Amino acid sequence: MPLKLIVHEPISPLDNIVIKLFEVLIRELDDILLLIESHDGWDGSNVRVVVKVKSDEVVEKVFDAIERVERELGLPGKIIPDIVTPDES
Amino acid sequence: MYFRKFKIFYEEALRDLDIEAYNKAISTLWFSIEALLRGLLLKVNKTPPERAGKLINVAIEVLFRDIEDIFHLSRILNSLYYRRKEIDHRKKIADKADAEKALQKYMKATSIISKKYSWIKQYLKVNNSQNPDD
Numbered sequence: 001m002p003l004k005l006i007v008h009e010p011i012s013p014l015d016n017i018v019i020k021l022f023e024v025l026i027r028e029l030d031d032i033l034l035l036i037e038s039h040d041g042w043d044g045s046n047v048r049v050v051v052k053v054k055s056d057e058v059v060e061k062v063f064d065a066i067e068r069v070e071r072e073l074g075l076p077g078k079i080i081p082d083i084v085t086p087d088e089s
Numbered sequence: 090m091y092f093r094k095f096k097i098f099y100e101e102a103l104r105d106l107d108i109e110a111y112n113k114a115i116s117t118l119w120f121s122i123e124a125l126l127r128g129l130l131l132k133v134n135k136t137p138p139e140r141a142g143k144l145i146n147v148a149i150e151v152l153f154r155d156i157e158d159i160f161h162l163s164r165i166l167n168s169l170y171y172r173r174k175e176i177d178h179r180k181k182i183a184d185k186a187d188a189e190k191a192l193q194k195y196m197k198a199t200s201i202i203s204k205k206y207s208w209i210k211q212y213l214k215v216n217n218s219q220n221p222d223d
Binding site: 078 | 162166
């Protein structure tokens with residue numbers, strides 16, 4: 001699967017968290033995962049996760065991955081996700 | 090004031106569940122949690138952020154740093170907010186199962202929070218007819 005990582009300056013500490021989250025999510029969701037990016041959402045969300053389908057199972061896998069990454073990095077509450085499908089992003 | 094809102098929203102959410110207003114129940118459960126987090130932050134002289142995402146982030150950082158289940162609490166708060174956003178801002182229409190899952194998460198979140206702030210339990214006491222376990 002072709003993969004493109006785009007870096008936008010300035011780099012923030014959150015970007016490293018996003019990279020870690022990508023590593024976990026690509027294993028869990030495979031090609032259901034379409035995009036992960038850091039962003040500044042209207043509601044304070046800071047990571048946008050775009051998935052092909054947004055079933056309960058997929059959403060729980062995203063929250064599993066976030067919990068795992070926050071545990072690994074010792075940074076609870078750092079990832080505030082906006083989980084969307086392509087038509088919502 | 091916010092703790093009173095925390096209780097009122099909780100009671101309203103239970104009534105919403107009773108009358109099968111599942112979308113409203115999910116939103117109201119989040120509003121109850123939101124009021125609780127705002128009240129707790131004000132209690133420690135911190136200004137609560139307006140935006141929900143930032144509110145979760147600051148509440149975890151300021152209020153719950155020292156609790157054992159902090160990572161799980163972070164997940165539950167995010168998950169409850171996600172469900173509310175799906176209902177209020179996206180195409181999702183909730184059914185009974187969705188509302189019951191939201192209530193379970195709400196109860197889990199308040200249970201974890203009450204390990205540190207045990208006095209919040211008094212706000213969750215409702216008449217037997219409104220008890221979610223009935």
